[in-house]
Amino acid sequence: MPHVLLAVGAVSLLLAVNARRPRHGAVLLVPSFFAGWLTIELAPHLLVLEVAGLAWTAAAGGLDGRAGWLGLALGLAGTAGTVATIAASRKTLVTLRDSGVPLDLDPQKAPPYPRSHLVLPPLCLIPRRGVRVDRNVVFRQEGRLRLKLDVYRPKEDGRLRPGLMEIHGGAWVIGDKREQGLPLLNHMAVQGWVGFNVNYRLSPRATWPEHLIDLKHFLRWYREHAEEYGADPDFLCVTGGSAGGHLAALVALTANVPKFQPGFEDVDTSVQGAVTFYGVYDLIEPGALPIPFGETKLLQKYVMKRSFAEHREVFAEASPATYVRADAPPFFVIHGSHDSLIPVLEARRFVEKLRDASDSPVLYAEMQGGQHAFDVFPSYRTARVVEGVERYLTGLHRQYVQGKAPSVPDEVDESVG
Template structure:
């Protein structure tokens, strides 16, 4: 065995072992310089585990065929490959509980019979999302039976349309009878990066395929845009959806909204602040309410009420907000979902399903727990479901994986339940 083969095998063995270790071991402590590195390895190992485990087996077999087992360096490399594959398989095994965990959370609030209370015509649309073949093509999202219409401007009358103020519409080609409920998605990316068509796509494609009208919206990004530009754009996207949903076969009266990370922050904020005219310049009379909110691993505490977080505070002050909190106190408060949740004069809140990964390294699990408790304390009439996803990392729903697909299966049932109940209540009224 040549030295080059041994060193190459050792390099890939080390990378594989690090990825598997990060996937199965939580990182404790506050956000620091290593957090993004850990996130990259952990998310890759946990959600791309099938793809990486296959690669690890192939690399190990190739190294063995080239004589790696005959030398000490090669033996170490082969041992690392074995450990990496074992860790990745453990990550897959752990993710098998995703549906059961979400389902248990739903039953705890909605009742054990919640699936039976989905209207018969909607229950007929509930499908499995489990597609193991997609685990080896984790970022291949397009489905042949979904019409994906791209880059639609949602700012009416703009002299020069902004490329960040566009949305996509996803419509299943096999339309069910009657108008379709609407799901709007808001991407994450720290309010600075990210774009439509890249996040939560397993959920969006599945829901479009199963009789929903799906809208995936961009918004202006920092540092070029500063708060409240982001939430203004989200509300513009909601207003556009309500105005145009019927053109695509949607029901403009029922809009559910979802999104992760910075998108989770904007989803929670939009759900808690409908019809606030100061955040609807030029479309003050538009209905920007939503009927259901499903934020994933969102940033809910902008004011550090749940605990000191100077790293995030500096990040917001320097690149997302117009300036430091002390200079823009009113705006910082207005952009804080937890503060909006405590507003006694706010309209009735829609049902919330808050989902957070137990291994989240960017937004602490404790913050999600604190926000949920804040909602319960200040809005006791709000239907609130909180689910902690075991072993899940920030961004766990982005690629195709066992965990992501099982999560989608449970979310479809939740959204169909909400639409059926809303429709029944409206009919009774």
């Protein structure tokens, strides 16, 4: 039993160290990410397991040998690291306020994210009370191609409501509308929004720019069918994470670019705001990684299906940073400081470039201690970020209704529900 306690303590410490200093090497990158992701966003649950594991093995004779005492010491150090991880997530509220998001509001006007979801994360998969979900709505059908979406909206009918487009991540090769954005879409629907969780063709079957073209087809569909689901066809914001963050930024910055909407060039594909999570924004300039993102095997072989060296201009066309402009819509960029898949420098560079060019507000929130894909779980950090995003977007919609130019919302005095 002493060696069991040693193993439990060693694993606890390794998880804590990896959460703070994730590995970036080719061999350890993926396992380090998954271990850090689960450790950070489920830290309270992990802490309970660690304490229970140490206590049980110690009581069962784990301290009968020197190895057990060493394991206990390692385990206590690991649990201290887990507590530090929890403390870092508690800084999320301060980070959001510093970025300009208004969160000191009357809870009756802005109900908080349900705390039950923090205790039992699987609850986020279930539509919240007052929310109806229309699943597998076909928005593009051409031959054998059938692209679908899920609609999250209030059960009660009312006036036309603001719309939100959610684009899932998955490195452009995996992912589905059933897996991502659920905490945000449920919360937005409770607040009176209509959310559209949209699928698009994935690589290697799809080749760039087919992913973006599919999403532009949704915008076309939205203009024609939004009112059927209680949404305002003239007001839509876009959000997404990782590859979805990359595509959401492109959707926001390439409005009405004919190349990306073949056959429906006359359709207005603009959006009124963008919230991007841990996205890739520049495929051609190195900085976040030793090589440009465009040079990675994933992009060259499976997504772009072109050589970076020979077709650099195509990779530039797929970079949101290429399209920053004065009339860009408002942006809220969110990234984790401990992101091991897309280092935080990627977001910092994009925000700086966008702020230099855009006349609209550009908010940036850097989640201290946050890993990639932190918002998949309804953790404390996710709850605060979801509330902040809702408040920010509600402020943008209020300005739209009042006919004001977009600015950083300094208050939200009414809900849209």
